[in-house]
Amino acid sequence: MTEVRGFFTRFMAVLFTLTLAAAPVFAQTWPNKxxxxxxxxxxxxxxxxxxxxxxxxxxxxxxxxxxxxxxxxxxxxxxxxxxxxxxxxxxxxxxxxxxxxxxxxxxxxxxxxxxxxxxxxxxxxxFNQMLVCNPGAGIASLEAFSRLPSTKLYASGGAGTPSHMTMELLLSTLGTRLTHVPYKGPGPAAQDVIAGHVDCGFIVSSVVLPYVQSGRLRAIAVSGKERSVVLTGVPTVAESGHPGFDATxxxxxxxxxxxxxxxxxxxxxxxxxxxxxxxxxxxxxxxxxxxxxxxxxxxxxxxxxxxxxxxxxxxxxxxxxx
Missing domain, CATH: 3.40.190.150 (Bordetella uptake gene, domain 1)
Incomplete structure (x- = not known):
């Protein structure tokens, strides 16, 4: 029995050594398809x-x-x-x-x-999410957004997405609630905010950027700890009165x-x-x-x-x- 255990131990040691040696070789030939x-x-x-x-x-x-x-x-x-x-x-x-x-x-x-x-x-x-609202909604600041009644709707790019979770983090921080409307991606979510079917949404900045620049959406705040590299005039949530907020x-x-x-x-x-x-x-x-x-x-x-x-x-x- 001792000899069997010894053989098995030596076999596993050799196998482990061969496996370690094979990894660099695989890396050198990767990809091969x-x-x-x-x-x-x-x-x-x-x-x-x-x-x-x-x-x-x-x-x-x-x-x-x-x-x-x-x-x-x-x-x-x-x-x-x-x-x-x-x-x-x-x-x-x-x-x-x-x-x-x-x-x-x-x-x-x-x-x-x-x-x-x-x-x-x-x-x-x-990347960041950008809190955007329909210009006709009359929301020009995070403070104004925080006063929205819970019956108001917000758009996201889908349940569990960065868009959704960022808004939930913000609402938790503000101590308020809104009704969630998930879409199949940030593009459709942005379109419904533009159309006025939903007042606001925290939507990935790269998608809403052209709409903000054209005036079809109003940018309220940025989710991350740094401002947008393009829309430098839009404050972060942290700068808007909530230090430490960071959804990068x-x-x-x-x-x-x-x-x-x-x-x-x-x-x-x-x-x-x-x-x-x-x-x-x-x-x-x-x-x-x-x-x-x-x-x-x-x-x-x-x-x-x-x-x-x-x-x-x-x-x-x-x-x-x-």
Whole structure:
């Protein structure tokens, strides 16, 4: 029996050594077939735009086709579930960090755990939600917004999305309530605010930016701790009387948890080079997106911190989506 145990121990040690040695080799040959980037939200959303902008440069760097596919639904869970179960080593997920920081607190019946079955590769860029109102609603400040009666409606890009959760965080901070109207993406939400069917919405800034610039929407406040790089005259919520308020989000590239660290580091390195090109940074800045190009470790740490924050919001508001 002792000899059997000794043989088994030596066998496992050799197997472990071979596995460690194989990871760098896999990284050197990766990718050896087309790469799928599954986008968790509809076309035109920040992650989709970024994926399509960097696609040509990544195809050139990797010598393989990079296929961008949209698979929206369930706050990003449909795409996340597909990527989490992918075993080909060439399927990646593009979506907001909320897949890791918010969804686990709202969806308790998922067939997978996003935090254990997915790993962040890099934060592409940070983005804010912008509180916008129909100009005819007569709301010109956060103070005026805070006086709206609870019967008033607000639009979001969907249940559990950054748009929805940011407004819930704000309403909790203000100590007030409004009635939520979810849409299938930020674009339709913005259109109904413009049409006056809903007075206001906290909607991703890159989508509402042109409407604010044209006067079809009025910008009230920005969700993050920094002002918009385009609409510099719009204050943050923190500057509007609520210090410490910060709802910054990150468009994130994620991979299945089993993808070797050497491959993850290679992907992050190559994506970082594309994102930091001056022309790319300028194009994203025009859409109010700040390039981050973070390391996997930085993204993992921030995701852990933000998860705790959004768990608190979900508990205070009693939000559950299944």
């Amino acid at each position: 087309p790469v799928r980037m599954v986008v968790a939200f509809p076309p035109g959303t920040p992650g989709d735009v970024i994926a399509r902008l960097i696609q040509p440069a990544l195809q050139s760097a990797w010598g393989q086709a990079v296929v961008v596919e949209n698979k929206p639904g369930a706050g990003g869970n449909l795409a996340a579930g597909e990527v989490a179960q992918a075993k080909d080593g060439h399927t990646l997920l593009v979506g907001p960090d909320t897949v890791l920081t918010i969804n686990p607190h709202l969806y308790k019946k998922l067939s997978f755990d996003p935090r254990s079955s997915l790993q962040p590769v890099t934060y592409f860029a940070s 989000f990150f468009e994130t590239l994620m991979a299945p948890a089993g993808l070797p660290a050497a491959v993850v580091d290679k992907i992050q390195h190559d994506v970082r080079l594309v994102l930091l090109a001056p022309s790319m940074k300028a194009r994203l800045a025009d859409m109010d997106l700040r390039v981050e190009a973070s390391t996997p470790q930085q993204a993992r740490q921030r995701s852990h911190e933000d998860s705790a924050k959004w768990e608190g919001v979900a508990q205070r508001t009693g939000l559950r989506l299944d």
